[in-house]
Amino acid sequence: MTSIPTFNDETWLRLVRYAAEAFNELTLSRGFQYFKQQRVTSLNTVQDHTMQATVTGDETYTVRVNVARPAASSCTCPVAVPCKHMAAVMMELGERMGYPVSQLVNARTYLKQLTPAIPPDQLPGQLRGKDVFGWHEFMDALVAGVKPAYNQNQYIEELRRHLQPLNSASIPFSAIEWKYFELHQELFIVRKIRKLSEKSEYRYYTSFVLPRLYTETMNLLRQKSTTLNFSIAEERLKQTLRYMQRQMAEETGNRCMEYGLYMTMWELWVAGRPDADLWAAQQLAELEKLETPAVSAAAAQVFLYLRLSQYEEARAVVESSDMINNVSTDMLLTFLNYIASAKNWELLTDWLAKTAPAFYERRVQELATYIRLWNEAVPHVPGAERQMWSILEQALPDSMWIIEDLLYEQHRWKLWLELQIQQEHGPLHHKVGVLQPIEKEAPELLLPYYHQAIHRCVSLKTRHDYKQAVKLLKRLEKVYKKMKMQGRWEQFLIGFAERHSRLRALQEEMKKGKLLP
Known part of the structure; x- marks a missing residue:
């Protein structure tokens, strides 16, 4: 075995503390059995501070133990937490370096006696x-x-x-x-x-x-x-950021809460400094040295690259870490918002298109924020609007309400009304004020909307629906008057009354509404 010059009492104690913190007693016991059965082979130094070994059992696995940062250790077995193979390798390493294996097996008890x-x-x-x-x-x-x-x-x-x-x-x-x-x-x-x-x-x-x-x-x-002003003690600030980097590198899963702490500290205590870009470059250099950069640490790299306007590097990290599928949409929105604040519209459009799948089937608020960024980019980038509408179509049915709002905001009344009809909505589905702009600008578009809704109410043949039909008829009358087509309205009403003359309840409601004498 290649010697480890940094392995000493402090290093051993670090491993014991990690064992007490990361392993449960059953895992340590199973690791001890593997150690006693001499299942650990080919223990060698592969990098500074890192040992690699093979552990045989039902399968053969490769274990790496980082003696400087034990939490960065890994095993190729399917167990997602510190496992018996890793425990066995640590015990083998301890014995070869002359330390009592019992201290690892009973780590908590040993530390309690020690301190x-x-x-x-x-x-x-x-x-x-x-x-x-x-x-x-x-x-x-x-x-x-x-x-x-x-x-x-x-x-x-x-x-x-x-x-x-x-x-x-x-x-x-x-x-x-x-x-x-x-x-x-x-x-x-x-x-x-x-x-x-x-x-x-x-x-x-x-x-x-x-x-x-x-x-x-x-x-x-x-x-x-x-x-x-925490920036006064620069060395403590650097140490704290370095500590947070390590925590990001060790964080498992994709919740990236350590990233949240790191970026909060960065924004509050570093971003406002005149030499913030220099700090960003230094932080990037340190993050790139991490041996096992987790998603949280990769997210920090993306943010810092964006701050330094190194957009290609940022995108490379996003793609290499499969971040679009591995992080929350809240985190992706922080990146997109940062690009928007820099008014780099073409880049924003590119990132919006690439991150679109992450926003399908998401919470309403997240999707709304995502589309708001598209709206900001659309006036500045040719073809962006077509991309936005394509993405909205792919996000259906979750994006339906956003499509409705956009069509309404853009006064695209015909498409908006067709969407209402498709969803079997009627004029009574909306507040009165919603249809007023259409009555003013394009009242003719409302005619099929009202006629279809009236027909639907009558076909249901209940007293309540007849009352609804009368309300719609009275509103339709106002639309015809707005279009100065009173004669056409009267002709329609006569035909309507004759066509449904056998529906006594409807006739009664029309009389109550003063539509019939």
Whole structure:
């Protein structure tokens, strides 16, 4: 095996902490069985900090363990969470490097024994000179003995109780650093719950709490941005952004909540800086180095490329990560809105066309926002309107109401009325004011709409529908008068009354409406 110069006591402890956090006891037990059965073979260094091994069983799988960032480890087996193969490789690695495998197998118990309560007066010495990653490692040690619980609120309270001594200690931080430290305690809680959500037995219980935690943390970011200039402590800001990058890279699934935190911080604390473009370039360089860029991290790359007007690079990331099918439409809308704000209409049209499938069968509000962007681009790009209508047709029936609104806004009355007839709507389906512009501009188009609706009401042969027919007849009379075709109206009414003379209830309603003597 190729040697690992960075593997030391700190590295081993990092693996043990990851085992305590990411694996349940059953998985560790099964991993230990694989380790004892010597199923781990060909353990070698493939990259700096990364070990690769083969694990045999019913199938053969390849495992990669990143000793610097264990959460970036992976296995080719179909299990979506840290698995027994990964646990077995970590145990094999530990034994070869001279560390007790039992510490991994009983990770939580070992850490609880390892980290006795630290008196508050000793905390300053423990935290002095640490970067934000050191803060998180220290907090991991403080809560190592806290056992996850199905009651997430109880678990969070227990985590906070173990962190409470940090806030009463005389740590030599500046005012800005204290604010950063407070923020990272919240980010720490978010990370612990997110990691717990990756375990199948806790996923249901965290699904309700995790979105709330992210929302509360984003609100905290906004709140702090109004009271303090966090860009003063540039190094802490860079470290915090780097920490968030790692969390994005480790986030599973396509909810991209870590991306939401990252972009909130970026917009509040970086975007307004005069050297923001330089920061964007630096952030991109760091994101590109991530070994396992998840969808959340890819989304951050897209946003930063757009900010730097590197549109081709942004589109390449979207396509390579299959982002259109893997992220929420809310995220796609943030990209589209950014392009619209730059008034790059041709690019916006191109992106709108490519992202169209993501908006089919989506919530009404999302589809409406998407079409609003098309409306902004249409006046500036030849052929864009034709593309927009084609997409609306493909989105039917969800886009029906949008098509109606657009036709109405554009005073395309004939098409609008044909759509109403197709849906078996009638004039009484709308408020009176809806038809008034048509009566003013093109009253002749309303004639078939009224006549068809009257015929439908009469054919139903109920007293209620006869009353509806009379209402429609009286409105139709006004349309004929508007067109100065009173004679034609009278001729129609006489014929109508004769044709339905046997419908006594209808005749009665027409008399009540003073349409017949």
